Amino acid sequence: MPTCEGAFFDYLREVDCSDVEVYSIPEGSVVFPKVPLMRVEGPVAVVQLLETPFVNLINYASLVTTNAARHRHVAGKSKVLLEFGLRRAQGPDGAISASKYCFMGGFDATSNVLAGNLFGIPLRGTHSHAFVSSYMSLDEIPDKALRSKDGSRVCQDFVSLVQEWLQKIQVADSLGGVFGYTNQSELAAFVSYALAFPSNFLALVDTYDVMRSGIPNFCAVALALHDLGYKASGIRLDSGDLAYLSIEARKVFRAVEKEFNLPGFAKMVITASNDLNEETIDALNKQGHEVDAFGIGTYLVTCYSQAALGCVFKLVEINSKPRIKLSEDVAKVSIPCKKRCFRLYGKEGYPLVDIMIRESEPSPKAGERILCRHPFIESKRAYVVPQHVEELLQCYWPGRSDKPRAELPSLDKIRSRCMQQLEKLRPDHIRRLNPTPYKVSVSAKLYDFIHCLWLNEAPVGELQ
Amino acid sequence: MPTCEGAFFDYLREVDCSDVEVYSIPEGSVVFPKVPLMRVEGPVAVVQLLETPFVNLINYASLVTTNAARHRHVAGKSKVLLEFGLRRAQGPDGAISASKYCFMGGFDATSNVLAGNLFGIPLRGTHSHAFVSSYMSLDEIPDKALRSKDGSRVCQDFVSLVQEWLQKIQVADSLGGVFGYTNQSELAAFVSYALAFPSNFLALVDTYDVMRSGIPNFCAVALALHDLGYKASGIRLDSGDLAYLSIEARKVFRAVEKEFNLPGFAKMVITASNDLNEETIDALNKQGHEVDAFGIGTYLVTCYSQAALGCVFKLVEINSKPRIKLSEDVAKVSIPCKKRCFRLYGKEGYPLVDIMIRESEPSPKAGERILCRHPFIESKRAYVVPQHVEELLQCYWPGRSDKPRAELPSLDKIRSRCMQQLEKLRPDHIRRLNPTPYKVSVSAKLYDFIHCLWLNEAPVGELQ
Structure with missing residues (x-):
């Protein structure tokens, strides 16, 4: 009926x-x-139809912007904040909104390529664990040549150059005995990534073991890149004790800087991710850490500390007569x-x-x-x-x-x-x-x- | 570059x-x-491109379906569950996903008209507080006539019929002295709603005062509708102590049934809303209540008890070689x-x-x-x-x-x-x-x- x-x-x-x-x-x-x-004026029936779209569009946008601003507040101005929320948002469009409004609230960049394309938000991301584990050994790298940054020469076997550096690291007294055998799949992935993006080498170092494999493998590739005039970007830590691991990683970078006389190597960017939020960043600040950039996803886009904003639409006046609820x-x-x-x-x-x-x-x-x-x-x-x-x-x-x-x-x-x-x-x-x-x-x-x-x-x- | x-x-x-x-x-x-x-097989580069869309599409959908099923579990099979989350979801598409998957998880209907249109989910909703407060007095109702349900006669002044019933309620001994003056804007809104939807009269009764105004106004309109062969649907409570108010409202409905000899009036549907979640429904069950239907929004679509599901994509085998992270x-x-x-x-x-x-x-x-x-x-x-x-x-x-x-x-x-x-x-x-x-x-x-x-x-x- x-x-x-x-x-x-x-x-x-x-x-x-x-x-x-x-x-x-x-x-x-x-x-x-x-x-x-907002104040909306007009014929009551039309304005009433606008209630739901306006409230829907404003509530989450305001909430996630506020949440981003709170994360910026606790992280401080000097840190880089990356929005990594695409996988945990309410579908594709929820994620686009999250990227846009997190940027508005003070984040520096997003890993959401479409949001970057739509709004001009700077894009930042790293490779995945699956990329690392998709390699088995260094033999899988077909083209081992890398041209130096200034274009003046070509290193025909970048893989061997990396292996030489890995040995130098392993025998260096100042790095003494920390490193043994490193994971060769991981090394192959890092080398492959560096060959493709020699100017943007940022390695995810926790697929196997951060201190025993990820860090020495990263340093070997970074040092080989340096020989060819490139500067590595840094590492990302995605599990474990981020305070401890970032401090230990920084120690290694300082030791490498000193051992091989490479000014600036100690300043390598350390990015941390893994279920970060306001509280964990606050805790990291209190215990001391060496993280330069935070990648924040789940807790940012789902607004963990308050999952919804209660904005509502109220009729306050009709035909010049005030109304109260x-x-x-x-x-x-x-x-x-x-x-x-x-x-x-x-x-x-x-x-x-x-x-x-x-x-x-x-x-x-x-x-x-x-x-x-x-x-x-x-x-x-x-x-x-x-x-x-x-x-x-x-x-x-x-x-x-x-x-x-x-x-x-x-x-x-x-x-x-x-x-x-x-x-x-x-x-x-x-x-x-x-x-x-x-x-x-x-x-x-x-x-x-x-x-x-x-x-x-x-x-x-x-x-x- | x-x-x-x-x-x-x-x-x-x-x-x-x-x-x-x-x-x-x-x-x-x-x-x-x-x-x-899921298991995804294919060329690694292509499959890798599918990671983010799949994880984005699966995570929230699985989470909110689970959350809906949990709400169904605690509410029990006999209760009607309505999804009211459009205003608190992550934008329009977040809300559409929420409506679809809450239905899948055991909800009965949604207030999201587009979701109803797209997926055939039953639509249910009530009027807003703004609708109630948009009326000032009964004089604002231009057309007071209502044809009886069977079409046999027309009541030329439905407003007066309602007013007569309101007086009868107010003097009835069995409802004794509970009701004094009721809010006339609210009464005008209810009458207007009943004239438009005589077969679907469901009134939001908490704009001014549930027991002193909303309930008697509702009963007067419901009784007048009954005179014309219609059956009112019920009420919605959106604030206050829902256990207490639902029990008191039921008492009034029972008294009206008895006083005016109207079998079935006591069974009037009582819908409750206002920041409901698993915990509050569980608490209502423990203390006793008379709610038949729950309208749940914020806590349902934002998945309050766990705001994100941590599904991830892992490379487990490549070129017939198993991989582990x-x-x-x-x-x-x-x-x-x-x-x-x-x-x-x-x-x-x-x-x-x-x-x-x-x-x-x-x-x-x-x-x-x-x-x-x-x-x-x-x-x-x-x-x-x-x-x-x-x-x-x-x-x-x-x-x-x-x-x-x-x-x-x-x-x-x-x-x-x-x-x-x-x-x-x-x-x-x-x-x-x-x-x-x-x-x-x-x-x-x-x-x-x-x-x-x-x-x-x-x-x-x-x-x-």
Whole structure:
């Protein structure tokens, strides 16, 4: 039995958004609970159809960007952060979103080639364990010749050159006795990789045994490349005790630098991966490590520390009448009215408080005192004299109106905005342990309005 | 500087999968760690290109299906389970995957209309809070007429009929004094919804106050619908104490049934939503509740109890030579060789153990004793005489070969398989607390082979 009249489909066919206006806080901004990320105005039926797509598109994007920014915060500015989440995201498109928004939140590169192609995100990756184990021996390398970087000469047997270096390493006193027999499949894979990408030699060293096989095999190939004018990129560790292994690997690189007089070899990049997250990076920082770059996947894209962001869509005004949604849970009570939102900055350049006002109220002004009230708790309020005032909601879709449309910046610009906004925050708001809550307020007029409406709408009952 | 030769792109242009064969455990099967979900054979370069897409497509799908099955397990067979995850999934396509695989894992319906359209999954949903708060008063309803279900008569003023019922409820002794003034915006929204969908009236009753407004408003509309031969569907609770509210709502429905002599009114469907998950449903079951249907979103699609499944792709054989990936973590050591996998069933019809054998070995046979060994622990082994043997990996992509291709069943069939497979498991394997681990084994021949290869590949060192 049809539960829908045919005329509804005719209506849907004609629906467009020319009567809708969309306001949004610029992408890449730091935002706080209760302040609306978007304001959508228009015919209620059309706007209602936009609810689900908007909430779907905003929730995960905001969440994973925040998660990326948190990882950047704990890793520090000097580390390279690589997004490796493609395999653990919700299908191909979930992964594309993850790559885009992790870059926005402060990651440096992704291993997702399509995301690199679509958004211009730098691509970074290493070879796989399967690549290493696909080789059996050095005999499988058909073309052993490698031209020097400057093109001046050709080494006809790069394999033998590597083997010579491996022997030198094995007998070197300063590296004394650490290395015995190394895995020859692994060595063949490294040599093959170096022949294909002599300028980008980055080896995954944990397929068999990091310290006994991966590191000496890597050093032998790196030294042979050096003979031909190339500089190896570094190693990746994907299992085991990353603090210990990175420190031990660094010791070997320092010893090789000294033994063979190769300035810079000690600075070889050490990349770590394997179920990293905020907590493990924090723990690595506390115990000391020699990792230069972190490859982070699962915990980043699945947002381990909070798997979903609870952004919702609320009707706050209809036909110029404000609406409120009450709830058994106070946290779910919405703030009514079409609102304008401002961030007030103090003398030191830090944001002090966000304030929401009714649309009819005058904007807060720099140098003018304004009362900021907690939306629900009567006793929480403070006068603020802002040094600088920033209006948060900008018009991105003016519909038929002649309002100016805010520019949609490039991904790089959004990323820079995100980094800058985070740097502008007072450090105690973003420290890991017990951060000071940032204050979100309403004007005195909006406060009175909310509470008047609340009393009007809530049925009066008796406590029993 | 290009790091890639042009010939590689020519190669990519020519790549196809006609030399590849893909074997897989049928979709909807119960699977256990260490048993390969798929076996991919073919030229290493081509197969390597398939790694990331396969792992991306399988990981989340398997995870969310499992999560859905776990929710079904805790909710029990008699409850209706609705997937409401669209807003919290990783973008639109993440949500489509979630809807498809949650249905496969035992959910009954989704609120995702596109998923319903694409896969034929039953659609179920209710109206939003914004719909309720978009109404101000009963005056906003332009057309108050409603034709009776059998078409025999038209009630010209359905609004007045509802108001009459509301008054009767309010003065009824058996419902005594519970209800005072109810929210008129909410009542207007309910009436409007009932006029549009008289046969599918399902009201969200927590916009203002469940017991004082939502429930009496719902009952008044349901009773008025009943006068015209319609049967209301029920209510949805989206906040507050769901155990308490569902029990109280049921009491009212029972009292209404008795007061107005309406058999069946007490059985009104109560749907609950609001951040439900396995734990909260388990807690509701323990404390007692009257919920008939659960709408589950966030915790279902984000897989709260385990946010990612760690399926990986391992090279196990190349040019007929078995390969092994060792690792600093024993759990990451792969099981080498091209393998065939079997599930052995006991007399009572339960699966006893999965066993992996080398391809060259004879298949296990019903009634024949076979030694099943733990892949890594020498002392763990047992003889098994299976009553029935099921080969797990089927050929789904024969490439150029003439192997028969297994059928790709419909989503409904896959869902039934999933349900049946779960019912076939011994209950202690799937109980919530301390489940007995299901055993996964290798043949004696494969065991010896693994350990021989392991010793060969691992460099010999000294403990220091």
